[in-house]
Amino acid sequence: MEIGIIGAGNIGSTLARYLTNLGHQVMIANSRGPASLxxxxxxxxxxxxxxxxxxxxKDLIIISIPEKAIVDLPISILAASQAIIIDTxxxxxxxxxxxxxxxxxxxDSEWVAQVLGxxxxxxxxxIVAPSLAAKAVPAGSPNRIALSVAGNEEREKQVVMRLIEEIGFDAIDAGSLSESWRQQPxxxxxxxxxxxxxxxxALQKADLSKRAANLAMADEIARPYF
Structure with a gap:
């Protein structure tokens, strides 16, 4: 596939390496321009x-940037795209x-979809970046890490789940995009x-009534890293 990755941080660059090794044509971009990459x-x-x-x-676009930067993306190009768009x-x-x-x-991703059209x-x-980078293993390996995939387009979910399996993780269908809060911070x-x-x-244990409190707790834990 022809794949574009927007965001060259730990997640974006790790996915670039995996996908290139799988034989895909991968382009990567960041806010500072190609010369910085x-x-x-x-x-x-x-x-x-x-x-x-x-x-x-043409085929797949991975967006791996802070939520505050979503509004600065080339919205008109993305809105008209025929590609699958993954929000990480x-x-x-x-x-x-x-x-x-x-x-x-x-x-989070319902909002991203609205902004992008x-x-x-x-x-x-x-999944934290070190685990994504180091813990991929062949299918059938004991304790293989699983990643959940949520979305409203069934065909697109299946494509993404196959990619996850090829990279070295189990993939499970986590339902519609409205259910994706279950895999949020x-x-x-x-x-x-x-x-x-x-x-x-774990996805089923998520309690919607605790969503705001759980986010606040996660935000406080993450605050020193921002």
């Missing part, structure tokens, strides 16, 4: 491009500022390196 390119095999070029990728982001108020739409009930698939948001399924059955259980 020579080291990432050397380490991953991805081609440094502008954000607009990455947003024009998480809303943290202390980093992103208060988002009334999310705090009013939208999931394009459906998105929620994936790769509930502070919830039982967030960044726990769980296997398939444990992740399914």
């Amino acid at each position: 020579s080291k990432v390119a050397a380490e991953t095999g991805a081609t440094p491009v502008t954000t607009e070029e990455a947003a024009g990728a 982001g998480n809303y943290y108020p202390s980093r992103d500022g208060r988002n009334a739409a999310i705090e009013g009930g939208l999931t 394009h459906p998105v698939i929620k994936a790769f948001n509930n 502070g919830e039982p399924a967030y960044c726990q390196d769980l296997d398939r059955e444990a992740l399914k259980s």
